[in-house]
Amino acid sequence: MTVRIQHEDFDVGREIAALRACNAQIGAVASFIGVVRDLNDGDRVEAMTLEHYPGMTEKAIEAIIAQASGRWQLYDALVIHRIGRLAPLDQIVLVVVASAHRGDAFAACEFIMDYLKTRAPFWKKEQTPDGARWVEARASDDHAAERWRTKG
Amino acid sequence: MATIKILYFAGLREATGTASELLALPASVKDIAGLRTLLRNRGGAWLEALAENRRVRAAVNQDMAGDAQPLQDGDEVAFFPPVTGG
Numbered sequence: 632m633t634v635r636i637q638h639e640d641f642d643v644g645r646e647i648a649a650l651r652a653c654n655a656q657i658g659a660v661a662s663f664i665g666v667v668r669d670l671n672d673g674d675r676v677e678a679m680t681l682e683h684y685p686g687m688t689e690k691a692i693e694a695i696i697a698q699a700s701g702r703w704q705l706y707d708a709l710v711i712h713r714i715g716r717l718a719p720l721d722q723i724v725l726v727v728v729a730s731a732h733r734g735d736a737f738a739a740c741e742f743i744m745d746y747l748k749t750r751a752p753f754w755k756k757e758q759t760p761d762g763a764r765w766v767e768a769r770a771s772d773d774h775a776a777e778r779w780r781t782k783g
Numbered sequence: 784m785a786t787i788k789i790l791y792f793a794g795l796r797e798a799t800g801t802a803s804e805l806l807a808l809p810a811s812v813k814d815i816a817g818l819r820t821l822l823r824n825r826g827g828a829w830l831e832a833l834a835e836n837r838r839v840r841a842a843v844n845q846d847m848a849g850d851a852q853p854l855q856d857g858d859e860v861a862f863f864p865p866v867t868g869g
Binding site for chain 1: 790792793794838842845846847861863864865866867868869
């Protein structure tokens with residue numbers, strides 16, 4: 632299980648190949664890539680800056696992966712989250728989960744992403760034509776994480 | 784006397800003009816809710832940034848913490864807006 636917080640971009644193909652290398656028991660790999668859009672809440676986004684709480688971020692994501700591992704059968708998981716200044720089209724976050732079968736891989740990948748959205752201490756500041764603004768947390772993200780409490 | 788370290792992130796850091804501080808905790812302040820009130824009573828930007836109707840999250844020693852979380856000497860406390868990563 633690996634968590635990396637970094638300024639640099641990541642190569643999805645290389646990361647997935649490394650995660651499943653040498654383990655012939657892995658039958659399913661699910662991944663999610665979050666990307667910067669050029670529009671949010673009706674305004675053009677020219678760039679964004681991602682800030683985080685060093686130390687707590689890693690701890691929170693490790694705890695989320697540990698929870699997923701307790702719930703589904705996982706061979707490995709990787710989370711990479713970028714920080715600093717990002718532009719539209721840039722990759723922000725990568726979640727990769729390896730399991731024996733697709734059901735566990737899909738579910739764990741979505742679970743990790745939903746929990747990361749509400750528990751990992753990152754904050755986005757968007758640069759729009761009207762100036763810079765902090766992105767507001769969405770109630771829909773809380774709901775996405777909340778539904779895992781009841782769902783199998 | 785208990786001394787804690789307080790960190791502020793994102794909009795809260797900007798509003799208060801403070802990234803971190805060391806604070807000698809008055810004996811009357813026992814938990815996160817008490818600390819938030821103490822800081823709010825500084826007035827001005829603090830009053831607004833930590834207003835009761837504002838959604839502010841807290842962490843103690845890098846774990847999310849509720850209002851009732853007790854505080855101890857040497858704790859690292861953080862206040863920040865709801866997170867927006869991913």
